Amino acid sequence: MNADAAPRHARHPVGPLRSTYLPRTASALTSAMATYGIPLLVLATTRSAALTGLAFALEWVPRLAAFGWAGSLVDRRGASRVAFLASLGRALALAVGAVLLHLHPAGAGASATVMALAAITGVLTEFSYVASETAGAAAGRRAGARAHRVQAVLFGIDQSATLAGPALAGLLLLTGPARMLAVTTALSLLTALLTLRTPSSPAAPAQEAQTETGAGLLTGLRTIRSLPALGWLVGGLALSNLAGALLQAAGPVIVVNHYGQSTTAVGLVWSAAAAATLLSVTLCRFAIDRCGLWPVGAVCAALASLACFATAHAPDYLSYLVLVAVLMAADGGMTVVLRTLRSRLIPPEKFGSTLSATILILLLPYPVAGVLTALTPPDALGPVTIACAALQAAGLAAAFARLRTDPALRA
Template structure:
């Protein structure tokens, strides 16, 4: 008789990257994209107010940013499996509740309050699930060693596919199946994420600490990693220009270039395709040339495109420049994710990850406020100024990283 050296659970097959990481990341990314882009569409369809739709887009980021303050601490304490499972399940319950309530309400205060609460609550839960999924991906990247950038490129590709298909799917469902149809599909993706949550082993629970202490822990870790700190700083500055372009896209495309709202969505779909192509190319380029050359070239491409956008006078030119910009952003994102998975210690990964994402997303509500306060005729000047700041920030970042050991090594 064959004896067993350990408990029965020790012989359970280890999930593959596809089943354990990529599949739950795909369902969560789909729910993330449909929520992020579909909720403002839902607000517009429910209230018939473009102003409230824009306000929902801006307010959506406030609870999301607040969620980062405690999401990382939750992941560090309870593990990726628990946080991803419960956050996704809670999101499914909330959107199903909204799907049953909204069809019974007429346009008015009740419907407005419902959709605004939906935007805020799903924003918080979506960021909690995102932090958990990112942490799981970081663990997988760390275990991959010198092939970490390959894992991160697949994860980024999943996110870009979701960004490409999520807004379109949300719009089609809202048009042909109504509010209930769109929200039900978001709930299905959320439930799938909860069921498929990666079963990663979790260490012993650390002592309880206040949320502020978790942020301080992340800040201390980030300060101890100069290369990661510089890259986060450069991309945070860059995100002000990117966020401004995202927030201003309806004004630029519809009001200034005379195209339809459908062309707004088409613009970001094309940009997502360009980013996917860039991800595939950068994955091989990092193997051959290392992180710094790929990151520096991506930054140069993004900055050049952003500086050119204010001078675009046709929709085709604007579309092409946005695609080039997002391709450059995709290359820099692979570099960031690879550095994060390699450099951040495992015991503070969740808190540090939360802080880095919080810093990267801080410019987005500021960009929304700029679009809300600056007259449309002056947006071009504001975009030019932000593009110049982006170029200077990225130049300073990669000039500083030039001498960092290990960033020029190839990984073939």
């Protein structure tokens, strides 16, 4: 691939630390604080389990709507430009929300503010995520034989942010909603400033832009359909994500209402899960070298299904925290399998569109989980969790049974 034919987001002449790692760190931390902090903010402001679940759905529905053209926009305009605009827009939205909550800390005005923040930050966070993932893939291609090291650093950054973000959001929320939003605003502005250190990409011709915007998602879906191994794995993980998404959406209600803990304890659950995932990813890298992709993925699938079933019967907060950590650690191992398979199979010229389509499928369960949480009484969340665990086990079993002899996972 020559320089003229390469995607515009791949032509950054600067090193990975400045062009990829630092912006990714700031973006991942901001995204983690927003993703986990907004539902906590809704619960703290409204004291309503139904509105907490609805806010979770509102946070994810606009994200899914944005994926139809986010990948093609990044391919055309460049990862750094899209990341800058998304981070700046998120900072402005959070700043306005902080001011409104300071002026109206309770009542209908506060409820409307936090629900609007859930929707707006959801869209902008996904644009930032697609841009960051595309920049990371371009950095990996530039690294050549050391691409796996780049991906390992990026995954470590993401998980470290997930480790710190929820706990930091929970702690800041104890000082007041406006202060939590102010700190998140500052981090989002920092992300925007860091993306300015990378060169912008030239705009695509108008006619080309219109064509790619309309066809980006279809191109990605067709690419997934043409790669059966990727399609089966993505389908199985999508059903698995329904169980994880339900635990994330219902987490504030379960921990605060059922176990009688504080909002900080909710953040600690996901911080512990991120720490377990970091350990799992390290172990899975060595296990894949010795055993291959399929055995590691199958073992992680079994562990995830068993842990999800067990969370519905967790007798206390500590056991719940441990089981969620085991579930997310197993999910992290399957994510390593997916990322490896994705980097092997997806053509570089279609990576942005196919990445968007893949993420769209994997994230469809999240708004469903939010609606389930909103419609389910807190005392009935256990049976719903068991039902989602059954779907998870069935989906993963079907996917890995189909992929048992597939050469893509046996390579």
